Amino acid sequence: MTEDYAARVRGEAIPKQYVETFLSASLPRGAGRVDMRLRRVGATSHDAAAHARRQRQQRRWATQVVITDQLARQACAERGLPPPDDVRPMHLLTIPQTDVADLGSIIAAALAHSPAARALLEALEREQHIPETAVRDYYDRNQDRYLTPEALRRGVDPYNAPDPSDIHPYEHVKDGIAQQLRHAAARRAFFDWLDRARADVVYAEGHEHPGDPSQPDHEHRH
Numbered sequence: 001m002t003e004d005y006a007a008r009v010r011g012e013a014i015p016k017q018y019v020e021t022f023l024s025a026s027l028p029r030g031a032g033r034v035d036m037r038l039r040r041v042g043a044t045s046h047d048a049a050a051h052a053r054r055q056r057q058q059r060r061w062a063t064q065v066v067i068t069d070q071l072a073r074q075a076c077a078e079r080g081l082p083p084p085d086d087v088r089p090m091h092l093l094t095i096p097q098t099d100v101a102d103l104g105s106i107i108a109a110a111l112a113h114s115p116a117a118r119a120l121l122e123a124l125e126r127e128q129h130i131p132e133t134a135v136r137d138y139y140d141r142n143q144d145r146y147l148t149p150e151a152l153r154r155g156v157d158p159y160n161a162p163d164p165s166d167i168h169p170y171e172h173v174k175d176g177i178a179q180q181l182r183h184a185a186a187r188r189a190f191f192d193w194l195d196r197a198r199a200d201v202v203y204a205e206g207h208e209h210p211g212d213p214s215q216p217d218h219e220h221r222h
Helices: 016-026 031-040 045-079 097-103 105-113 115-127 132-141 149-154 170-200
Strands: 005-009 012-015
Touching: 005 016, 005 045, 012 016, 012 045, 016 045, 045 105, 045 115, 045 170, 105 115, 105 170, 115 170, 132 170
Parallel strands: none
Antiparallel strands: 005 012
């Protein structure tokens, strides 16, 4: 008998319908009519097979987003964080391309989709302690980021003994640097938490991680 769930998270079944609902909301309008267009233009069997593979991988991707939401809900409950306002949002907010590049599409989508994932990330950020030495070291190693507008216009080389007036003083920028480093540390902590949390997830066939080499549609590229 085919399972009616996409995965089990700590024994709790995640219905396939959650994945399908999220997937239909997140794909571009009209994507569901691709099969009809392929047939109408006389697509080759290779085209049809490639499209079917993309659909299966999209379903696996959507499963990861929904599971991340569920895991984040459980983590928030364990930490005593207030429950998210949305009971189970199944829409996809706009995701900045920089987030996709920095986080990967699954985590970027999960943070856009899941209030619980965002609440957990915010909690992790509050827990990060960045020592003053790390802040100063970042400032000293990235002088190019702190050139004044006038220095930028003159093309000052920040690593060739610039005049002190060409660089924003450390005291003026240290709070922003500390916040930036806390933000980066929280993201790393979120990645680590998710890797551990996903370890016990049991997937139904066709809902495995899209990068799992044991599933038939996995393709390794460089």
